[in-house]
Amino acid sequence: MKLGDYGDRTQEFHHIKSKNMMSKNTNRPTVYDAVLGGQEKAPPGAVVLGGLEGVKRRLANPVVEQRIAALEEALKYGEAGLELVIWALDDKLWKVRQAAYSLLASRQEPIVQEILQEYGNKIDRYDAFVAMARAGGVSDIDTLMENLENDRNSATYKLVDFTLGLVDTSQGQDRIRHYLFNGTQLQRNYAALYFKRKGAKDILIEAVQQGCIDRVQAFSK
Template sequence: MSKHDSPNEFDAVLGNQGIATQGSMILGGVEGIKQRLNSHSLQVKLAALEEAINYGTAGLQVLLAYLDDRDLQIQNRVYELLESRSEPFVREHLAKNGIRRYTRHKNRFELFELLGREGTPETVDIMMESLECDPHSSPYKLIDYTLGLVRTSVGEKRIEHYLFNGTQTQRNYAALYFKRLGEMGILTEAVKMGCIDRVQAFSK
């Protein structure tokens, strides 16, 4: 290699130097991925998304930022890359912020079932908020089922919060939850406070 071919102090090419073109700057790691995601080439973007999954939490955060990309191919690929991840913040983000598209996703049922079985206040929030997120997604039967999976004391307490403080739809589903548990005392209190009516509370 001649001295003219060797990198000097003013070169800023890192990562895959074999594809660098004259005058380009290619960075490695997460910053390099972010740079390639600004490319006009769909293939370059897709390749960058594939690489991001290997960078732990920082890479996952990059992927989550592209759930709302205008290109449906980008959105779909991000979902494919994230759907099997077990990190709670990924699952919660998919359910809460991606609910409009996630209602069409093949693993929606498995995701919400897992949230119901976890039964934390945060997962109850996700399920309840999904009832209000998109009226065209019809998640009602799914949420009815997955709320019924909540068996933790903290989860039950959070559902009680929605019975008295939620929207009318959220109150209705919270009432159904307690009706199935046979908790007539709390339903009677909710009727007295005007949160639900007697039909919702006591009908068979």
Template sequence: MTENPNQPRAYDVVMGGQNTPPINAVVLGGIEGVKRRLANPEIEVRVAALKDALKYEEAGLDLIIQALQDKSNQIKFTAYSLLKDRTEPKVKQQLNKFFPRSQFDVITVNEFGQEISRRSQEARGFPEDLGKGVFLKMVSIPGGTFMMGSPETEKGRDSDEGPQHQVTVAPFFMGKYEVTQAQWKVVAALPQINISLNANPSRFKGANRPVQNVPWNEAQEFCARLSIKTGKTYRLPSEAEWEYACRAGTTTPFYFGETITTDLANYNGSSIYGSEWKGIDRQQTTDVGSFPPNAFGLYDMHGNVWEWCADSYHENYNGATSDGSVWESGGNNIRLVRGGSWFNSPAYCRSASRNSGALDYWYVILGFRVAVSSGFLL
């Protein structure tokens, strides 16, 4: 077989690369050299080896695919960044396992709560292994621009929901569900960073129900412990990220449309918002994921428990950030909660509805979900 003069051979040293050789190290050649460097304990050496592996066609591609299973998050996501735009079937198959797709139906209703459309949608994300058989499912939220807040004509609107303003949000990942009691218990057992955590704070018990009675500062502690465990920077979402993720491209009061029903969310169904019939007042939380998701594949963004955001509370959006970042300046120690709860009437569960609580305030209607920036993908 005639050798291709334009490709490295197994015994070649790769020339012309952009990576600086590690200090006090021997530069090994060929695919065998790449394999040797991938076994090096230094992360920087292994990252450089992965980038060089692309020069060796199929053999190098196979090494990068194998790196998707590496124990190091930095190596795994370096491999992902090198593969994400490739079209080979075997690469697509492995990426689907790495960031698996989920399919679901997106429902839209009219002011009477009647379903007027249903369409199939899919989302991608990844499961974070917390240990003890417990996983935290994260969903990819694409970046985009939206109008934050509510129009003055929206029913149930409060003055702190305006003025409406344009915000551009960068891509990030968000919890598919509110943090559950099972997830909380596992993370609460991890080493303390700043404050202690009660492993079982919730009133309505259930492993898959959302954790309740969680103050803002304890939600922050949860994120800090989770970050140390995983090597990713988990955090509470900004208020802008939360509303953008909740709306998922909609401009109506709810991501379901002009109203909601108790077939679609867990809230106080003895009250109505539009022209729908009264529904069920369950008077407690429900398992996460019990109701249909929005178009981003997020569940329970309306009702169940209020969800903490990172921002300080401001009485209106005058001077608000436009880049989706946390808004601190001019605020105070009161923090934002979003989404309404099982206790509230539907008006409080709207996409634009805002509420607040002190850093150490806890109650049976309060929970949270986590976010992580896409930057960990390198």
């Protein structure tokens, strides 16, 4: 589920940047100029492509800790890095969203504060998870299961367990079945709980036979 499109806001950054550059000698390097890694006499504050590209790659890393570390690194790259942190408010993992929000909360730029206010007014985690469960699409179930795996605490466990119980679409049920047979052990356990509550004994028997879960998980009361 999307929390919002910040495209218009980040375009304002580009507008401000372009205006500043036009007021200067075009032959003179500026802090917004991108340079190749290792190039000599790079202008102070210039974005080194290798570094910023490295941040972007880490932001796509499936390991949540790597993505959070990349957000902290991104702020070293001026407005280009700040824009990446703003876009992370829309990350599908709640931990990453929280990290982005925390990093932006200390920023004084009016546009950043306005974005944070809009973000805070839109939705909280409970509402987001409930909305995804009721939508019941493949990406919705993926997001719930990824948060279950990457945010291991009792509050997340209880919330995902509750919201999975709201899934009532055939597409959503098929995706939960996928996790029962192909997910991590934690994801399999919660998928098993879902089908146990639905009384889907045939699916649970198949999962036990394939060694995905044990009989206790499948049939205990």
